[in-house]
Amino acid sequence: MISSAVYTVMFYGLSAAVILLAVLAVNLRQLLRAALALMGMLSLSAGLYVLLHAEFLAGVQVLVYIGGIVVLIVFAIMLTRSSELLEDHPRPLAQVLGALLSMFFLFVAALALRDTRFPVQVQTGPPVDDVRQIGLLLLDRGATGYLVPFELLSLLLLVAIIGGTVIARKVAPPKQPFTTGGDARGETITESARTQRDIVPGEGAP
Amino acid sequence: MSIIIPEIIVLATAFAILIADLFMNERTRVYLAPAAVAGLLLALAVMVVHTPASGALIGGRFTMDAAGWWFKILFMISALIAVLLSMDTLDGRARVRVRGMGFRGEYYSILLFSVVGMMFLVSARDLATLFVSLELATLPLFVLAAWRRDDPKSGEAGLKYVVLGALASAFIVYGFGILYGLTQSTDLETIAQRLAGERAPAFWLAAALVLAGAGFKLTIVPFHMWAADVYQGAPTPVTAYLSVGSKAAGLAFAFQVFYRIFGDALPHWDMLIAIFAALTMTLGNLVAIVQHDIKRFMAFSAISQAGYFLLGFLGAAEEGVPAMLFYLLVYIFSNLAVFACIIWFENETGKGQIEDYRGLSLSNPLMALGMTLALFSLAGIPPLSGFVGKFFLFSIASKAGFHGLVAVAAVNSTISLYYYLRVVRQMYIEPVDERVPAPGSSVSIGLSLALLSVPVAILGILPTVYEGIHAATIAWLASMPQG
Numbered sequence: 001m002i003s004s005a006v007y008t009v010m011f012y013g014l015s016a017a018v019i020l021l022a023v024l025a026v027n028l029r030q031l032l033r034a035a036l037a038l039m040g041m042l043s044l045s046a047g048l049y050v051l052l053h054a055e056f057l058a059g060v061q062v063l064v065y066i067g068g069i070v071v072l073i074v075f076a077i078m079l080t081r082s083s084e085l086l087e088d089h090p091r092p093l094a095q096v097l098g099a100l101l102s103m104f105f106l107f108v109a110a111l112a113l114r115d116t117r118f119p120v121q122v123q124t125g126p127p128v129d130d131v132r133q134i135g136l137l138l139l140d141r142g143a144t145g146y147l148v149p150f151e152l153l154s155l156l157l158l159v160a161i162i163g164g165t166v167i168a169r170k171v172a173p174p175k176q177p178f179t180t181g182g183d184a185r186g187e188t189i190t191e192s193a194r195t196q197r198d199i200v201p202g203e204g205a206p
Numbered sequence: 207m208s209i210i211i212p213e214i215i216v217l218a219t220a221f222a223i224l225i226a227d228l229f230m231n232e233r234t235r236v237y238l239a240p241a242a243v244a245g246l247l248l249a250l251a252v253m254v255v256h257t258p259a260s261g262a263l264i265g266g267r268f269t270m271d272a273a274g275w276w277f278k279i280l281f282m283i284s285a286l287i288a289v290l291l292s293m294d295t296l297d298g299r300a301r302v303r304v305r306g307m308g309f310r311g312e313y314y315s316i317l318l319f320s321v322v323g324m325m326f327l328v329s330a331r332d333l334a335t336l337f338v339s340l341e342l343a344t345l346p347l348f349v350l351a352a353w354r355r356d357d358p359k360s361g362e363a364g365l366k367y368v369v370l371g372a373l374a375s376a377f378i379v380y381g382f383g384i385l386y387g388l389t390q391s392t393d394l395e396t397i398a399q400r401l402a403g404e405r406a407p408a409f410w411l412a413a414a415l416v417l418a419g420a421g422f423k424l425t426i427v428p429f430h431m432w433a434a435d436v437y438q439g440a441p442t443p444v445t446a447y448l449s450v451g452s453k454a455a456g457l458a459f460a461f462q463v464f465y466r467i468f469g470d471a472l473p474h475w476d477m478l479i480a481i482f483a484a485l486t487m488t489l490g491n492l493v494a495i496v497q498h499d500i501k502r503f504m505a506f507s508a509i510s511q512a513g514y515f516l517l518g519f520l521g522a523a524e525e526g527v528p529a530m531l532f533y534l535l536v537y538i539f540s541n542l543a544v545f546a547c548i549i550w551f552e553n554e555t556g557k558g559q560i561e562d563y564r565g566l567s568l569s570n571p572l573m574a575l576g577m578t579l580a581l582f583s584l585a586g587i588p589p590l591s592g593f594v595g596k597f598f599l600f601s602i603a604s605k606a607g608f609h610g611l612v613a614v615a616a617v618n619s620t621i622s623l624y625y626y627l628r629v630v631r632q633m634y635i636e637p638v639d640e641r642v643p644a645p646g647s648s649v650s651i652g653l654s655l656a657l658l659s660v661p662v663a664i665l666g667i668l669p670t671v672y673e674g675i676h677a678a679t680i681a682w683l684a685s686m687p688q689g
Binding site: 115145169 | 336
């Protein structure tokens with residue numbers, strides 16, 4: 001068991017690093033560096049979960065977010081040519097207003113959270129992190145179970161996969177016209193492939 | 207067991223379409239839309255005939271109540287009409303073909319998945335289900351908005367929608383997280399019980415965050431900024447579904463959260479809701495006046511309509527809830543009827559400016575009549591259903607003491623009459639300077655317009671529907687944690 005002082009120092013250190021990396025992930029101009037900052041931010045939040053005795057959550061965080069999502073982002077960046085973000089310069093007024101609004105929200109949220117006594121840490125100790133218990137809860141059909149959201153999540157992922165393939169598919173599949181023409185012949189695979197090649201990078205909508 | 211059967215039917219239809227699509231060729235894929243229609247009709251029939259208006263399943267995690275029954279009917283009707291309106295575009299029967307609208311099996315199945323999400327949304331009894339089903343209802347809409355692959359506007363619509371939708375979801379999750387922290391429960395009833403009494407400052411933070419998230423879905427000003435571009439860029443049949451589906455889901459979500467969790471805190475927000483309502487109506491109306499693109503015009507019309515919905519939250523729940531539900535019904539029918547004409551006109555001529563509708567009353571009097579009827583209903587002209595719906599909402603705000611707001615709403619109603627009449631003027635009064643070739647007709651769109659026009663015309667006159675909704679809501683409110 002870590003002593004309370006060390007614990008506090010670790011917590012604030014990790015939190016500061018997470019916030020710093022999150023700001024970097026948003027502000028860095030090089031996409032790859034931003035992705036790396038994101039990766040660092042996610043792994044340090046996994047550290048926060050460990051400090052909070054949620055080891056399972058930390059493991060999932062590393063597996064899914066770092067192992068899956070960030071790696072996917074890095075692949076996407078490396079396989080496309082958009083290594084640098086298209087510069088977007090908001091008007092100074094918009095920047096100032098945005099900053100003020102964010103500061104205001106931060107201030108209000110911090111104030112509200114400071115003045116609230118959450119019952120969690122008062123009544124119970126740290127939660128027991130039991131993978132078996134989590135698994136049982138996810139498939140529990142009773143009043144305390146989470147069967148419905150668990151099953152709905154699978155549908156959500158299915159929709160995301162279908163949507164992703166439809167939107168990201170570069171070339172029409174064989175025999176399926178790119179343009180649905182009913183009985184008429186649509187664009188075939190070669191035609192749309194040629195169109196894709198003809199697109200000059202840097203042109204088109206940002 | 208029977209309360210979940212409609213959901214299962216819709217879900218089974220979605221999967222059947224998705225799998226059948228794999229084994230079909232381009233010629234036989236025209237049967238996919240009728241299959242979706244058949245599935246939805248069967249689910250609707252089971253819902254109306256067989257499903258009781260109360261009950262609980264899976265340990266109370268999936269429940270049915272009277273207001274939810276009405277919501278589910280509305281969701282399924284919206285989807286049914288949306289499928290009917292999409293058929294011509296997707297099957298290539300349009301005279302002016304839209305490019306890049308392929309993948310019919312995927313299109314119809316994720317449309318149905320979205321309906322399933324909405325149906326689970328109204329049956330949800332815990333935060334996790336509420337959030338996941340809201341995502342399941344909206345994620346397909348992001349994808350559908352970006353469906354036209356080779357149209358940059360459609361891609362832009364999808365991207366804007368997904369980014370701002372994610373922001374809204376982040377607000378909601380943050381709010382839900384705080385609620386869980388305050389109560390240590392995801393069960394809506396338990397949360398309401400534990401929150402009752404003294405309100406911690408974090409409660410108001412959570413409430414504001416969830417309100418903002420619901421505002422995004424309902425296109426409440428200042429959370430409306432996605433609407434215009436998404437409505438304009440998305441394929442028109444998708445816009446039609448989006449304009450009613452997203453709003454209905456947003457309202458269902460607002461009902462769940464406001465009445466189930468926040469309960470007695472609602473009166474504290476009266477002033478805030480009134481300001482939002484006034485802003486939403488006014489901005490939507492003023493910007494709608496100067497629009498030329500009919501889809502953009504309908505987007506701002508939809509924003510201003512959202513302002514009228516908010517009036518229902520001001521009064522007592524016994525009056526507000528039935529009035530909002532009734533207006534939702536009216537709005538869905540009227541808006542879809544307008545979109546039926548827009549889609550048909552775009553299919554036939556490929557045009558979408560308000561000025562293009564010049565002389566429609568001569569070339570196709572029936573379509574022009576249907577559109578006029580629907581526009582008048584949206585404007586709130588008696589004796590059409592829109593008038594009655596607005597009248598209920600205005601009287602609630604008036605009873606709650608917001609006379610100034612009612613005056614603003616009445617002025618806005620008059621402004622909206624002006625811009626809805628702009629379209630009607632193009633169709634009926636403006637002289638036709640050239641001989642426009644008469645647009646053809648379409649079975650599916652004509653059928654849906656006929657199906658929609660009847661309720662638009664008579665819902666306001668027949669009291670039975672409103673009475674049904676009213677009785678349902680009383681029963682629904684009686685089942686609330688705090689009554």
